[in-house]
Amino acid sequence: MSGIVVVGDAGLDVVARHSGPIVHGGDSRAAVTIEPGGAGANTAVWLAACGASPTLVARVGADAAGRQVHAELTAAGVRCAFAVDTERATCCVVVLVDETGQRSMLPDRGANARFSPADLDPAVLRGARHLHLSGYVLLDATSRPAGLAVLRAARAAGLTTSVDPQSAALIYDGFLDDVRGVDLLLPNEEELTALTGSPDPGSATALLDVVGAVVATSGARGASWVDRDGVVPVPALPVECVDSTGAGDAFDAGLLAAWLAGASREDALAAGVGAAARAVSAVGAQPSIT
Secondary structure (H helix, E strand, O other), X not given: OOEEEEEOOOEEEEEEEEOOOOOOOOOOOEEEEEEXXXXXXXXXXXXXXXXXXXXXXXXXXXXXXXXXXXXHHHHOOOEEEEEEEOOOOOEEEEEEEOOOOOEEEEEEOHHHHHOOHHHOOHXXXXXXXXXXXXXXXXXXXXXXXXXXXXXXXXXXXXXXXXXXXXXXXXXXXXXXXXXXXXXXXXXXXXXXXXXXXXXXXXXXXXXXXXXXXXXXXXXHHOXXXXXXXXXXXXXXXXXXXXXXXXXXXXXXHHHHHHHHOOOOHHHHHHHHHHHHHHHHOOOOOOOOOO
16 A cells, blocks of 8 residues: 555554542543553554554654654654654643543643644655644644644645544634545544534535545444435444544545555445544553554
8 A cells, every 4th residue: 555644643642541530639540551652643543553654744842752652653654754852841641531432532732732734745745645744733823833734745746635634622723624635534523513513414515515535434423425426424432442542533534545455435434433443442652563
């Protein structure tokens, strides 16, 4: 399969799995692990696990965390095209996971917040087929110009493109103008509601004057592909949710790897759902290298 370029955050996740409510001002016992993370990195590693050849473009700090992230992603089959920031630390996210597997995140984008247009080497796009942009790059005003520049460069190079909005709470006025012309928009239920006013996948038809197709995920209710030919739904797989961190990133990877390999809409959706099911069945946002 031709290469896929992913642009987005890379960093470390401090995952704290706790039972019951967190005691404000007191102690709440938890099982804590430190895992590679960042939405862009998660998608890139899952792409490698799905048989693709991903390159991750990101910005990390000149610190031990940045070196660890580079080493672990490389070992997982991801080519790292990193800019190194000598002033800001590598991204770190504290992830609180409750007994149902649902997560709340406390992110510090660190060096990723200073991602700039110059951080994308045009040579990275040569020979690539597709560019996937993590919406966090657009949602932060400091890195937004770089995200817009990346999309323009990808289109000029003849690549297909996709964008995951990533966070309903951070979607801004003008977001749809900024993703105009993208081939695939990949929102979850909350993000779709923020963009259309409704969680119903059918509401995504209102976005088809902006993007080529919308693939909307609905958690335990599965996912739907929406384009000019109609709405194609697939159900979720019946798995126990241990940790939902990175499930959307895994879905994106499974879907894109299959779609770019020539799969039908139904089969691409099924591949995305399958990757997401694997993701929620284990702790951490990325698959084990083994």
